[in-house]
Amino acid sequence: MPVLTNIATLYRCAAPGGQGALHAVDRAALVWEGETIRWVGAEAELPAAYAAAERLDAEGALVIPGLIDCHTHLAFGGWRADEFEMRILGKSYLDVARAGGGIASTMRRTRAASEDELFERCLGFLGEMARLGVTTVECKSGYGLTVEDELKLLRVYRRLAGAQPLGIVATFLGAHVVPPEYRDDRAAYVRLVCDEMIPRVAAEGPAEFCDVFVEETAFHADEARRIFAAARRHGLRPKLHVDQLGDGGGAKLAAEVGAISADHLEYTSAEGMRAMAEAGVVAVSLPLATLYLRQKPMDARAFLDAGATVAVATDFNPGSAPSFHLPLALTLACTMNRLTPAEALKGATRYAARAIGREDRIGALEPGKQADFVLLDAESVNHWLYHFRPNAARATYVRGRRVASATGP
Numbered sequence: 001m002p003v004l005t006n007i008a009t010l011y012r013c014a015a016p017g018g019q020g021a022l023h024a025v026d027r028a029a030l031v032w033e034g035e036t037i038r039w040v041g042a043e044a045e046l047p048a049a050y051a052a053a054e055r056l057d058a059e060g061a062l063v064i065p066g067l068i069d070c071h072t073h074l075a076f077g078g079w080r081a082d083e084f085e086m087r088i089l090g091k092s093y094l095d096v097a098r099a100g101g102g103i104a105s106t107m108r109r110t111r112a113a114s115e116d117e118l119f120e121r122c123l124g125f126l127g128e129m130a131r132l133g134v135t136t137v138e139c140k141s142g143y144g145l146t147v148e149d150e151l152k153l154l155r156v157y158r159r160l161a162g163a164q165p166l167g168i169v170a171t172f173l174g175a176h177v178v179p180p181e182y183r184d185d186r187a188a189y190v191r192l193v194c195d196e197m198i199p200r201v202a203a204e205g206p207a208e209f210c211d212v213f214v215e216e217t218a219f220h221a222d223e224a225r226r227i228f229a230a231a232r233r234h235g236l237r238p239k240l241h242v243d244q245l246g247d248g249g250g251a252k253l254a255a256e257v258g259a260i261s262a263d264h265l266e267y268t269s270a271e272g273m274r275a276m277a278e279a280g281v282v283a284v285s286l287p288l289a290t291l292y293l294r295q296k297p298m299d300a301r302a303f304l305d306a307g308a309t310v311a312v313a314t315d316f317n318p319g320s321a322p323s324f325h326l327p328l329a330l331t332l333a334c335t336m337n338r339l340t341p342a343e344a345l346k347g348a349t350r351y352a353a354r355a356i357g358r359e360d361r362i363g364a365l366e367p368g369k370q371a372d373f374v375l376l377d378a379e380s381v382n383h384w385l386y387h388f389r390p391n392a393a394r395a396t397y398v399r400g401r402r403v404a405s406a407t408g409p
């Protein structure tokens with residue numbers, strides 16, 4: 001039963017007090033047994049029962065719960081650096097998509113990639129994410145857009161869950177865009193999603209959520225309602241990409257369908273924010289996508305004022321957010337979305353866990369929770385997110401085991 005001591009400050013991220021309350025403990029100790037946290041508190045108050053336990057020296061680090069990236073599109077073929085340049089030279093994200101690029105271009109390369117190729121690539125991404133302090137990753141399908149290619153992506157996620165230490169949570173995003181072969185019959189694609197993809201996904205696993213991209217160029221609200229009705233029948237809970245490029249009433253739709261989260265939300269109205277707060281839908285900010293597409297930032301402060309909880313994630317994908325750097329996303333959530341560093345940290349721990357239905361197991365340092373935590377080389381949460389560095393994480397632990405460290409695991 002290891003005891004981590006000499007922790008300058010530990011942020012428990014307990015529930016009470018809302019988004020900014022981190023429940024800091026100075027000169028702390030953390031005790032775990034196997035995969036589970038047993039005790040957290042001031043080192044001076046360490047119970048006698050743990051006095052003889054194996055000691056690990058945190059050397060004055062900050063300790064935070066393992067970071068949770070609650071929105072990624074982890075498995076995809078190829079990259080789109082050419083589009084990055086095109087957008088800089090003046091083409092919009094939608095211009096690029098209309099010219100056959102964008103999601104459709106990644107779809108072609110994802111269909112062409114083998115399951116093994118995708119698996120190996122994701123394994124590499126996850127290893128790098130672990131070094132940044134990430135311990136759980138939500139992974140969406142959505143670049144296959146045929147029954148078999150969507151299942152291929154979800155199989156990659158199932159294999160990853162068993163092959164490496166980070167937690168993997170899979171989401172089915174067959175309704176990402178209407179693929180080109182259905183351009184003239186979008187109703188037929190919606191039927192394919194509802195009648196073939198969802199039943200197979202539910203039967204073969206491991207997806208727990210069904211996401212829909214609701215936007216003028218993707219799916220409309222009434223199509224999303226049909227897809228979510230099918231998803232509900234098969235036990236998949238709704239998630240949504242909404243209000244990214246304009247206010248399409250997506251936040252109200254998320255409240256109406258009982259989504260666990262709604263993500264992006266750059267253009268959400270005050271009314272939409274209130275609807276989400278009342279329905280308990282977590283608002284997920286994806287500031288890297290806002291930055292790369294040079295859009296109006298999501299107003300996280302207004303979401304908090306409306307009574308909502310806000311999570312922060314990377315949206316890692318080859319188009320709008322080609323980076324899996326969650327600590328960078330947190331710094332941007334402070335500067336662009338006006339979250340305080342404390343609020344941003346709780347948004348990538350406790351509330352990110354809520355956004356993927358895992359608040360009972362991860363996202364906080366409390367007895368009974370999974371021993372997922374990170375040792376940071378920083379003075380305080382404010383200093384960590386203010387002084388952006390390539391990597392402030394000294395070591396990352398998942399289920400009580402060190403899975404990455406600055407000096408080699």
Ligand code: NIG
Nearest residue numbers: 103213241289315317319320
């Ligand atoms: O979350 N908005 C839709 N999907 C992704 C972008 C995917 C892409 O550009 O490939 C997003 O931003």
Ligand code: FE
Nearest residue numbers: 071073241315
């Ligand atoms: Fe996304």
